[in-house]
Amino acid sequence: MNTQPGIYGRKLGMSQFFTDDGTVHRVSVVEAGPVTVVAKRTIEKDGYTALVLGLGERKAKHTSKPLAGYFKKQGQTPKRVLKELRCQPEFASKYEVGQVMKLDEIFQLGQRVDARGTTRGRGFTGVIRRWSFAGAVTTHGTHEYKRHGGSIGTNMTPGRTLPNLKMPGHYGDETVSILNIRVARIDVEKHLLMLEGGLPGARNGLVLIRQSVKKTKPRTHVAPTKKKLK
């Protein structure tokens, strides 16, 4: 199980910024916070370690009575998003209930992180969009057969359509992780986390940012060799 330190946030959109030497960084901006620790799960009590995180404020009129009772018990104001984050005991011990998580405590500049989000739902989609099929030829007598997927199998052997064949269907609204993206900038006060490149999902979509699970190989720089002209 992924127990890397992380935080929940909302994708604000994409932007760019310049560094002092003039390099442009194209970034996705995530508003990760203020995220409050609402409760803690411990091995002794719950059998696993996790932090219960709350993101954004929820209005009292939008809070059901059982939920309001839970927040009252924890001594917190109702939160819009309530999520559990499985983590290592060392990470959980750094936080107390009611504490607001600070981005620079979790991430460092230039660090590789993983982002998990839900892609935009596209509804029932044909094979051209969903699986990048080429479609059929539109000339040479083709009639009412343009964006179809073509044949779905043979006749007698095996006499059935094989499983997992690419066909039209529901596309999008899936959980997608993007691994090893670089942290380009951290704004602790405004709770902004800037990650290089794109993130799954629409604007205001919920994303989970965690320290990367896979180790990146240290890049060994190979100097370009000049070929001698004969």
Add this chain to the structure above:
Amino acid sequence: MVTSPKLAEFESSQLRTGQPVFRVGDTVRVHYKIVEGDKERVQVFQGVVIKRHRAGARSTFTVRKISFNIGVERIFLMHSPRIEKLEVVSRGVVRRARLFYLRDLQGKAARVRDQKDA
């Protein structure tokens, strides 16, 4: 597209002020810093502005010039710190926002009327 106010606030911090006002059709000289290895030098690119992409901090402009009979276009980031200096050489009179028609023209036809002559 609706930009979030928090994003707009961040982008406004990236804006660069003090650049001269210019429009599509104007001839500009862009003094652009180029880093080669550890050396840095300034290259001047002079040509007609054929496109301006106005998008806040992400704004760009495209400059076209004819270099040794070959049309060269360069897209500059409006707020890039690599632009050392931006000079407006002359103001042009044009009727459209995108001067892509210049790509199909050659020689005398591929000129933009100067405001002084108009």
